[in-house]
Amino acid sequence: MTNKVDVVLGLQWGDEGKGKIVDVLAGRYGVVARFQGGPNAGHSLQFEGQNFVVRSIPSGIFREGSVNIIGNGVVLDPISFLDECDALQKRTGIDPRERIVISRKAHIILPTHRLLDAAREAAAGKGKIGSTLRGIGPCYSDKTGRNGLRVGDTELPSFKEKFQKLSALHTDLLAHLGFDCDPHYQDAEFFEAIGRLKEFKFIDCEFFVDGVLKSQPVLAEGAQGSMLDVDYGTYPFVTSSNTTAGGVCTGLGVAPGRIGKVYGIFKAYCTRVGSGPFPTELFDKTGEDLRRIGHEFGAVTGRPRRCGWIDLVALRYAVTLSGVTDLIMMKADCLDTFDTIRACTSYLIDGQETSDYPYDISDGRITPVYTDFPGWKTSLADIRSEDALPKAFMGYVKFVEDYLGARISIISLGPDREATIERK
Ligand code: IMO
Numbered sequence: 001m002t003n004k005v006d007v008v009l010g011l012q013w014g015d016e017g018k019g020k021i022v023d024v025l026a027g028r029y030g031v032v033a034r035f036q037g038g039p040n041a042g043h044s045l046q047f048e049g050q051n052f053v054v055r056s057i058p059s060g061i062f063r064e065g066s067v068n069i070i071g072n073g074v075v076l077d078p079i080s081f082l083d084e085c086d087a088l089q090k091r092t093g094i095d096p097r098e099r100i101v102i103s104r105k106a107h108i109i110l111p112t113h114r115l116l117d118a119a120r121e122a123a124a125g126k127g128k129i130g131s132t133l134r135g136i137g138p139c140y141s142d143k144t145g146r147n148g149l150r151v152g153d154t155e156l157p158s159f160k161e162k163f164q165k166l167s168a169l170h171t172d173l174l175a176h177l178g179f180d181c182d183p184h185y186q187d188a189e190f191f192e193a194i195g196r197l198k199e200f201k202f203i204d205c206e207f208f209v210d211g212v213l214k215s216q217p218v219l220a221e222g223a224q225g226s227m228l229d230v231d232y233g234t235y236p237f238v239t240s241s242n243t244t245a246g247g248v249c250t251g252l253g254v255a256p257g258r259i260g261k262v263y264g265i266f267k268a269y270c271t272r273v274g275s276g277p278f279p280t281e282l283f284d285k286t287g288e289d290l291r292r293i294g295h296e297f298g299a300v301t302g303r304p305r306r307c308g309w310i311d312l313v314a315l316r317y318a319v320t321l322s323g324v325t326d327l328i329m330m331k332a333d334c335l336d337t338f339d340t341i342r343a344c345t346s347y348l349i350d351g352q353e354t355s356d357y358p359y360d361i362s363d364g365r366i367t368p369v370y371t372d373f374p375g376w377k378t379s380l381a382d383i384r385s386e387d388a389l390p391k392a393f394m395g396y397v398k399f400v401e402d403y404l405g406a407r408i409s410i411i412s413l414g415p416d417r418e419a420t421i422e423r424k
């Protein structure tokens with residue numbers, strides 16, 4: 001058996017450009033799978049002059065003949081998923097039913113999961129996570145708390161009863177949190193969406209992927225970023241799933257030995273949305289410039305993203321956690337105009353310098369130590385071959401590769417499919 005599951009992961013706090021890269025790589029993979037997360041993701045793709053943002057739909061959808069798997073590690077919101085499918089079909093003519101299959105073991109986001117997300121965030125006050133409010137945390141809580149509803153349950157005669165039981169539990173919780181809402185406000189819409197969800201093919205993901213691997217490789221598309229991983233990220237300011245490579249095994253039902261390449265995506269700088277520590281965050285004009293030049297506003301929520309210099313300490317941690325074999329650098333073109341490019345190469349904590357990622361990175365505790373590089377001060381945007389890249393830029397690339405101990409095999413210099421350099 002030589003075919004493997006190759007993986008694309010974000011190495012920072014999300015929004016690294018996973019959608020674009022999956023779209024570029026999808027030409028080589030007939031099968032793309034999402035293994036965790038849900039509609040909190042917003043993956044942007046751009047080709048033939050058009051922009052698309054997908055949330056629950058895997059980014060392989062635009063390729064003819066592709067099979068796109070929603071794996072069991074995903075949490076699926078039937079209402080927003082069908083809205084997304086309808087919008088995509090209207091714009092492109094693509095029938096998502098022909099290209100998407102859904103794991104029976106994927107958990108379902110109820111309208112009340114979204115209400116609970118809002119209620120918990122409201123109750124948390126200053127300690128709020130800055131959640132996308134898509135019901136992700138409450139749905140995964142019900143999964144591990146063994147209360148959840150799964151896609152396969154919709155085929156059972158007892159589905160309505162199971163729904164009512166969970167809905168009643170949520171109603172109690174919402175009342176306990178003193179959240180003013182009608183827990184049944186979307187019940188009718190929910191059941192309509194459940195009815196339509198059955199137009200899709202449901203699969204047993206573990207068997208399905210095993211079958212696919214007999215004849216071709218699979219590309220697993222991560223959502224969120226490594227630093228939002230529920231175990232290894234900046235807990236509790238994280239999402240509720242394993243965004244690192246281990247999540248692929250549990251999220252699709254594949255054995256560790258069947259994981260192939262691990263593509264790790266990072267921006268040449270760094271962003272974060274929502275709350276939580278971000279040691280290299282910039283609060284000055286440079287931060288504003290990065291936001292403006294990089295169009296750093298959330299694809300899902302429209303929130304302005306926090307911006308800062310690249311954090312190589314956190315990045316090396318992420319590379320190690322997932323065994324990244326190939327690095328992909330995004331958006332270096334956004335640094336074209338800067339005189340100096342900075343990279344955080346260690347942290348100063350209570351007078352001690354370290355380049356190992358520490359347990360406690362609460363806000364204000366860490367002073368980043370930077371290594372500076374001269375800016376290349378020329379536009380990279382239209383460069384399409386490695387040989388044409390400026391020396392100063394390649395010096396920065398080499399430094400990052402050496403620090404991270406992995407090769408940068410793809411350099412992306414703009415949102416379009418075409419603005420991609422694959423290195424020899
Ligand atoms: P993509 O796939 C960036 C962040 C939220 C919040 C925290 C928890 O586009 O990279 P949640 O809704 O999961 O309860 O939010 O995680 N977050 C993301 N940040 N990109 C994402 O997805 C994100 N998905 C969640 O802002 O801080």
Ligand code: MG
Pocket residue numbers: 014015041042043298299300
């Ligand atoms: Mg996003």
